[in-house]
């Protein structure tokens with residue numbers, strides 16, 4: 442390596458450290474000036490080369506102040522998680538390795554680490570031993586991947602080869618979802634030719650849980666999509682009853698568990714997932730509650746043959762050995778080695794560390810709810826997980842409170858509508874949050890509400 446390259450990479454490390462050291466003191470959402478500066482990137486396409494060190498400086502000087510501090514301790518907007526230091530370090534090294542994780546022949550290391558990460562995750566979540574997995578971008582693609590396996594299986598049972606023949610002339614598939622289905626599951630269904638709108642929606646209860654007594658009678662090729670961890674309330678669909686009814690009729694049950702699946706790792710929360718392991722496939726995000734960098738979703742399928750049938754390809758130049766070929770389990774062929782950070786997080790935290798990470802976030806959510814309730818504000822959900830929905834009174838007052846809070850920049854919470862009512866949504870999901878951050882943020886929220 443030449444000395445210029447070395448100093449470039451050292452500079453990147455120095456700038457990254459500075460960013461992370463100061464993240465707790467800066468605004469959670471960028472200032473208007475920070476956002477306006479983004480225009481500095483938009484120069485005409487350079488005709489000639491620029492020194493890489495100048496490129497990095499421009500990236501840092503314009504980009505860093507315009508980032509949303511999701512890696513910091515007081516971001517409670519979407520359930521994003523902040524990357525654990527060990528995963529940032531692993532990510533840097535993996536980036537230097539620059540491995541293509543699709544093929545064993547291209548990266549035995551990426552392939553091996555994914556196999557270990559997969560085995561550990563299956564064990565951590567209490568999924569059936571032997572469950573297959575694909576390391577994909579996020580829960581949307583994990584839903585897509587798992588539902589492709591579901592589509593394969595229910596049509597194969599009906600004597601139809603969907604990978605070969607497509608859906609033209611195929612027996613129709615009934616798709617059943619809950620009223621509170623996440624939009625990403627509907628998008629995945631649309632991409633699979635199953636339609637975003639031709640689904641049967643099952644009524645949900647006050648917390649957003651699918652009501653098993655409202656399930657329609659199931660017959661013929663059928664996929665039932667349930668949810669573990671509602672984006673608003675954090676609620677879990679009753680998986681035991683739904684799996685029992687669906688399986689009795691030969692249907693496939695898929696669980697969108699983008700962040701909820703991680704609750705299985707915390708002994709005090711694991712009861713929320715009762716019956717979830719009875720399903721046939723699951724989608725989750727490691728970039729959410731395991732706190733690894735983007736992008737990191739995982740699709741799990743109980744029977745590896747169903748996932749392989751939906752995702753595998755064959756070509757003479759794609760050597761196939763005895764080992765697990767990662768590209769046989771994902772929509773992607775070429776992709777980064779996503780198992781690296783997952784392995785590093787699990788290797789570093791261990792079972793007790795993951796349990797603590799999840800449990801701590803849940804307790805912080807409880808503290809937010811208590812503090813807001815004590816101040817006279819209404820909590821709209823049962824707070825069993827990391828999500829809090831709060832109303833500050835009228836719709837206007839709730840909206841003004843959210844605006845004032847976001848403007849101040851101490852912490853960031855978003856808005857939502859829950860059963861027709863405007864609410865602020867607080868989702869706690871980062872290792873970096875401390876009890877002091879929770880108190881500081883609670884004060885900021887109460888101040889914003891008081892002024893609105």
Ligand SMILES: *Cc1c(COP(=O)(O)O)cnc(C)c1O
Pocket residue numbers: 520578579580581582623625626668670671672697698699700726738
């Ligand atoms: C976040 C989330 C998704 C989408 O995940 P991406 O990683 O953004 O694709 C899907 N379902 C649920 C329940 C979620 O919380």
